[in-house]
Amino acid sequence: MGDAPMNERAxxxxxxxxxxPLALVVLLGAAVLVRPGDDGGALLLxxxxxxxxxxxxxxxxxxxxxxxxxxxxxxxxxxxPEVRVAVRAAFSDLQARDARLAFVSFTPExxxxxxxxxxxxxxxxFGDDQLLDLGFIAGAEAGMVRAVxxxxxxxxxxxxxxxxxxxxxxxxxxxxxLVVGGGELGPxxxxxxxGTRLPGLAIAAIVPTLAQPELAPYLRTGQLVALLATLRDSxxxxxxxxxxxxxxxxxxPSALAMLLGMLVALGALGRGVAxxxxxxxxxxxxxxxxSDRHRGGGPATDADAxxxxxxxxxxxxxxxxxxxxxxxxxxxxxxxxxxxxxxxxEEGDGDGDAxxxxxADSSDRATGSEPEGDTR
Amino acid sequence: xxxxxxxDLAGMTATWVAALATxxxxxxxxxxxxxxxxxxxxxxxxxxxxLVLLAVREVLLPRLLEPLGRDPAGNLxxxxxxxxxxxxxxxxxxxxxxxxxxxxxxxGGTAAFALGGAVAGTLLPQLAASVLRPxxxxxVANGLIGLGITxxxxxxxxxxxxxxxxxxxxxxAGHWLLIGAIGGWLGFLLVSRLALLxxxxxxxxxxxxGVAR
Numbered sequence: 001m002g003d004a005p006m007n008e009r010a011x012x013x014x015x016x017x018x019x020x021p022l023a024l025v026v027l028l029g030a031a032v033l034v035r036p037g038d039d040g041g042a043l044l045l046x047x048x049x050x051x052x053x054x055x056x057x058x059x060x061x062x063x064x065x066x067x068x069x070x071x072x073x074x075x076x077x078x079x080x081p082e083v084r085v086a087v088r089a090a091f092s093d094l095q096a097r098d099a100r101l102a103f104v105s106f107t108p109e110x111x112x113x114x115x116x117x118x119x120x121x122x123x124x125x126f127g128d129d130q131l132l133d134l135g136f137i138a139g140a141e142a143g144m145v146r147a148v149x150x151x152x153x154x155x156x157x158x159x160x161x162x163x164x165x166x167x168x169x170x171x172x173x174x175x176x177x178l179v180v181g182g183g184e185l186g187p188x189x190x191x192x193x194x195g196t197r198l199p200g201l202a203i204a205a206i207v208p209t210l211a212q213p214e215l216a217p218y219l220r221t222g223q224l225v226a227l228l229a230t231l232r233d234s235x236x237x238x239x240x241x242x243x244x245x246x247x248x249x250x251x252x253p254s255a256l257a258m259l260l261g262m263l264v265a266l267g268a269l270g271r272g273v274a275x276x277x278x279x280x281x282x283x284x285x286x287x288x289x290x291s292d293r294h295r296g297g298g299p300a301t302d303a304d305a306x307x308x309x310x311x312x313x314x315x316x317x318x319x320x321x322x323x324x325x326x327x328x329x330x331x332x333x334x335x336x337x338x339x340x341x342x343x344x345x346e347e348g349d350g351d352g353d354a355x356x357x358x359x360a361d362s363s364d365r366a367t368g369s370e371p372e373g374d375t376r
Numbered sequence: 377x378x379x380x381x382x383x384d385l386a387g388m389t390a391t392w393v394a395a396l397a398t399x400x401x402x403x404x405x406x407x408x409x410x411x412x413x414x415x416x417x418x419x420x421x422x423x424x425x426x427l428v429l430l431a432v433r434e435v436l437l438p439r440l441l442e443p444l445g446r447d448p449a450g451n452l453x454x455x456x457x458x459x460x461x462x463x464x465x466x467x468x469x470x471x472x473x474x475x476x477x478x479x480x481x482x483x484g485g486t487a488a489f490a491l492g493g494a495v496a497g498t499l500l501p502q503l504a505a506s507v508l509r510p511x512x513x514x515x516v517a518n519g520l521i522g523l524g525i526t527x528x529x530x531x532x533x534x535x536x537x538x539x540x541x542x543x544x545x546x547x548x549a550g551h552w553l554l555i556g557a558i559g560g561w562l563g564f565l566l567v568s569r570l571a572l573l574x575x576x577x578x579x580x581x582x583x584x585x586g587v588a589r
């Protein structure tokens with residue numbers, strides 16, 4: 001889609017296909033405004049299964065007095081809002097335990113988030129003797145390996161820096177590493193590069209839902225002592241921490257909006273399956289699905305191509321054939337959109353991910369956004 | 377809601393910029409491409425500027441140039457590093473053989489660390505954890521199921537090998553199991569992205585418009 005010429009104009013009136021995502025946004029927006037009561041009722045987002053939350057509590061409870069905690073802030077700007085609630089709850093939890101936090105980042109995006117969070121924490125009452133900014137360390141895995149023994153930047157001073165310097169000057173000085181993942185170098189890299197060199201350093205992780213399947217095995221082997229990897233676990237943990245904390249708690253995403261969004265997604269999925277099995281038209285207006293959307297100039301993703309009726313492989317020719325009854329300019333646009341989607345699909349498949357993973361990632365790319373690099 | 381933006385003038389300005397940027401990106405849903413393209417250019421420009429700033433302020437100056445300037449004799453190893461950086465920076469004008477050296481060091485080093493870590497930190501521990509050991513019946517059953525699924529999925533990747541009817545059926549089952557796993561992963565992806573959309577709506581309605589605080 002990114003190949004669309006700059007001078008293309010939007011149609012004068014939005015088509016039904018274009019109004020569908022707008023309607024979804026309005027629906028979710030309305031749901032956000034509806035807030036549950038104090039007890040939350042049936043719409044509580046927090047996971048009633050507290051296993052993961054208990055593991056994080058246990059990891060924090062095992063810390064000594066005034067522990068040194070290394071925060072590996074390598075979140076991704078795109079997915080950080082999902083884990084922000086849990087991350088801030090963890091900071092509050094650690095603050096209540098008089099923990100001293102040192103922030104380090106191995107990705108540029110993580111560095112940006114670390115800087116913003118450090119500013120916020122200073123404003124929230126963390127003292128200078130409780131926070132240390134170790135900055136950004138370049139070199140990906142190689143930089144991380146070096147940081148195991150040489151973490152302190154030259155010239156850094158203060159009581160916290162002195163404590164680290166006296167203990168080890170590397171990661172061995174810390175009682176716990178809390179890794180906030182989502183970017184290229186996440187908890188898996190920490191386990192592989194740091195965990196193998198410092199088996200005594202406990203590593204806990206907070207990551208977006210997306211990383212749950214990848215990281216759950218490390219929890220089973222004990223390479224991670226705790227893992228918060230779903231929104232529901234994050235909400236449960238944040239609720240736990242908020243109970244004993246003062247001040248306004250972090251707000252979790254609206255459970256009603258999440259529920260409605262899931263129902264809409266399930267409906268779209270069911271429609272796509274039905275169209276694949278029985279040829280039921282899957283697109284708005286009962287037409288050719290996303291081809292109609294393309295006619296309206298809406299975003300074309302390879303997920304669109306893949307869900308087109310009878311076209312599970314995102315075959316370009318099929319879409320183009322469907323467009324044959326439209327005027328020439330529209331057909332060209334459809335071809336351009338679908339060709340872009342197909343190109344992107346090839347990239348997605350070729351990057352070593354599972355096919356659907358590439359396809360899902362590439363839908364981001366097809367809509368013109370930057371690849372997030374959060375799947376490896 | 378994000379907690380990053382204060383209530384002073386700077387924070388309010390930042391909130392407005394963030395809200396307008398969100399709306400500009402969403403305008404793509406209605407087919408407005410020019411504004412969307414503008415947002416893309418803005419993102420690319422900001423990201424490039426940020427990366428340059430980060431490289432200069434947090435890598436090149438404090439970890440390369442300043443130590444060299446302060447104590448050249450004590451940091452002799454940084455001289456070849458400086459040469460490699462210069463070779464990469466001047467790649468456009470230098471012979472390919474010269475540029476190949478830093479690139480080879482870069483690629484080789486990264487691959488070596490990544491591969492070594494993957495073997496020592498993932499492959500071996502995960503293999504060890506997957507070994508079936510005597511234990512509670514549920515644990516053994518769990519391990520057996522894992523073993524069965526792994527075997528079937530691996531069979532699903534058998535291509536170009538003559539298959540018997542049984543092998544073919546097993547490979548087919550492995551193929552569907554793989555699709556099921558990918559479907560599950562896409563479910564995680566959906567929840568993840570939905571949470572982001574809802575969070576953004578919360579930002580617009582709460583931080584910006586003030587109706588959902």
